[in-house]
Amino acid sequence: MVPPSAFEQMATLLNQQGSHADIEQLAKQIRKGLNPHPSGQMELNIPEMENHKLAGMQHKYRQTLLFFPSQGQVCHSYCTFCFRWAQFVGDKSLRFSSSEVETLHNYLCLHKELTDLLITGGDPMVMKTHHLAHYLECLTKPELEHIQTLRIGTKALTYWPQRFVTDADADELLRLFEKLVRAGKHVAIMAHCNHWRELEPYMTQRAIQRIRNTGAEIRAQGPLLANINNNHEVWAKMWQQQVKLGIIPYYMFVERDTGAQRYFEVPLAKAWQIYKQAIQEVSGLARTARGPSMSAGPGKVEIQGVTEINGEKVFVLRFIQGRNEEWVQRPFFAKYNPDATWFTDLQPAFAEEKFFFEDEYLQMLAAKNALNLIPN
Numbered sequence: 001m002v003p004p005s006a007f008e009q010m011a012t013l014l015n016q017q018g019s020h021a022d023i024e025q026l027a028k029q030i031r032k033g034l035n036p037h038p039s040g041q042m043e044l045n046i047p048e049m050e051n052h053k054l055a056g057m058q059h060k061y062r063q064t065l066l067f068f069p070s071q072g073q074v075c076h077s078y079c080t081f082c083f084r085w086a087q088f089v090g091d092k093s094l095r096f097s098s099s100e101v102e103t104l105h106n107y108l109c110l111h112k113e114l115t116d117l118l119i120t121g122g123d124p125m126v127m128k129t130h131h132l133a134h135y136l137e138c139l140t141k142p143e144l145e146h147i148q149t150l151r152i153g154t155k156a157l158t159y160w161p162q163r164f165v166t167d168a169d170a171d172e173l174l175r176l177f178e179k180l181v182r183a184g185k186h187v188a189i190m191a192h193c194n195h196w197r198e199l200e201p202y203m204t205q206r207a208i209q210r211i212r213n214t215g216a217e218i219r220a221q222g223p224l225l226a227n228i229n230n231n232h233e234v235w236a237k238m239w240q241q242q243v244k245l246g247i248i249p250y251y252m253f254v255e256r257d258t259g260a261q262r263y264f265e266v267p268l269a270k271a272w273q274i275y276k277q278a279i280q281e282v283s284g285l286a287r288t289a290r291g292p293s294m295s296a297g298p299g300k301v302e303i304q305g306v307t308e309i310n311g312e313k314v315f316v317l318r319f320i321q322g323r324n325e326e327w328v329q330r331p332f333f334a335k336y337n338p339d340a341t342w343f344t345d346l347q348p349a350f351a352e353e354k355f356f357f358e359d360e361y362l363q364m365l366a367a368k369n370a371l372n373l374i375p376n
């Protein structure tokens, strides 16, 4: 799945029985070339407090803080298409993580514009309940009343549903969700799901029921992946199954520009076709799924369609989220390119020199000394 040149280099070194140190060194070099932190996560998203960078957090969009608890930076699954693969390769310089509850609490207190806290990883559901409670119970304090929603990103619902059913502290976990719901929080399990087959096992369906009985909601999201789910029937059936089981379809993501993207990527034009056909095949309740959506540097960009305007074939795009809120929902256009697989492959349509947000985005990069993030 890595680029052929990287494969060749590693194969040669292994055949020559290179030393452990040399193999490690080459692996590190190859990883660096795989864009371990796409969309400027390291440079642009890490917040600061009292002149300190808060390495286990990301604050990209006004209302939502991402928190990476240190015990949750592993995963049940280890998907080869994971955009967070850098968390798992044992290189601390590539990893986001924080174990500081007090810092989290203080940051949330200071930022009254925040309404959502997203606990992410890795997979926070690998954590014991008492560790998770350590981070979450502070949300019930009056000074954090502005945090209305707690989201937990996880693959456990389909990969280790035992987490919610038979694990030793599964009941304790559900009591924690109940406690947060009773305290007036919206608890949302953001379940990673790629295929309807994942929803078939009895244990997963039991986990869904048990979570829903606590008052928590489950929303499902996942990437569109060549070789796995790149056809509309899979998505339509998956969204229908989700609605049937009480899950809210939330996102179809475009495979990000990192790691093994070359193996899993689907051209944007095809991605839109798959999304459009799948949406047409499901009822209104399953049309809550947004997409195809790219979590790009300037924001989350959705492909709304392909059309022709004044004889020019274009992609119609919009920001679902933006580094500047004023960009959100504003339609804009890119030249149609059947081979484009990521946002940075797109050029403005109608002979425009740049997209409407570009000057402002460049200023944001310059302010963080991150102009190197602009592709050549």
Ligand code: SF4
Pocket: 075, 076, 077, 078, 079, 081, 082, 083, 084, 085, 121, 122, 123, 154, 155, 192
């Ligand atoms: S489940 Fe999510 S975090 Fe875990 S390896 Fe897969 S994509 Fe990555």
